Amino acid sequence: KLGGLFVSSRNGYRIIFNIMNFLFWAHLVVTGIALICTTGLLIDPSILKEAKESPNFHYSISDGVLGINLNNYVPDVQILQFLMVCAVVVMIFVAIILWNFRVLFKNTSKGDLFVSSNTKSIFCIGIILLIQSFASGFPKVYIATKITPFVHIADGSFKISYSVNGILLVAAIFILFLGVFFKKAVEIAQENELTI
Numbered sequence: 061k062l063g064g065l066f067v068s069s070r071n072g073y074r075i076i077f078n079i080m081n082f083l084f085w086a087h088l089v090v091t092g093i094a095l096i097c098t099t100g101l102l103i104d105p106s107i108l109k110e111a112k113e114s115p116n117f118h119y120s121i122s123d124g125v126l127g128i129n130l131n132n133y134v135p136d137v138q139i140l141q142f143l144m145v146c147a148v149v150v151m152i153f154v155a156i157i158l159w160n161f162r163v164l165f166k167n168t169s170k171g172d173l174f175v176s177s178n179t180k181s182i183f184c185i186g187i188i189l190l191i192q193s194f195a196s197g198f199p200k201v202y203i204a205t206k207i208t209p210f211v212h213i214a215d216g217s218f219k220i221s222y223s224v225n226g227i228l229l230v231a232a233i234f235i236l237f238l239g240v241f242f243k244k245a246v247e248i249a250q251e252n253e254l255t256i
Contacts, residue, residue: 081162160184
């Protein structure tokens with residue numbers, strides 16, 4: 061029964077590996093297309109400039125103390141380019157995370173749990189989540205500084221502040237600690253193999 065359960069769990073990990081493999085390659089294709097489009101628009105932003113030269117937006121709304129006035133607003137090409145670059149960077153990070161999950165499930169499906177490549181994958185996932193937890197606030201601050209001049213508050217003012225994504229930070233710290241424990245387990249497993 062235990063042997064059958066072990067084989068069944070390995071088959072389950074193999075199925076998850078195949079799903080991760082498909083997700084990784086599909087995401088890589090989409091990321092490549094997005095990277096080509098973004099690079100093209102950074103080199104020749106004529107399409108975005110045509111949108112900028114189109115008639116200006118005329119829109120205003122007011123509700124209580126909050127008012128938004130977009131009269132004579134001209135679309136900012138730099139914001140669109142910045143958002144596209146940010147999207148591509150996030151997609152690259154997601155591709156790296158999917159690759160590392162792919163490695164983890166591939167090793168686990170072969171029965172190789174305590175190996176150094178699994179440790180590297182865990183650390184890599186943790187580091188990328190840590191980077192994202194600090195970097196995720198920058199686009200919001202940049203866009204807020206560009207949009208704030210069009211938003212007005214009666215009897216008040218805006219304060220733009222940077223913040224760290226707490227959920228990603230906690231997840232990153234947890235995964236990095238898991239990586240430390242996993243590294244120790246790999247060292248113990250390797251010592252036991254040498255002893256035998």
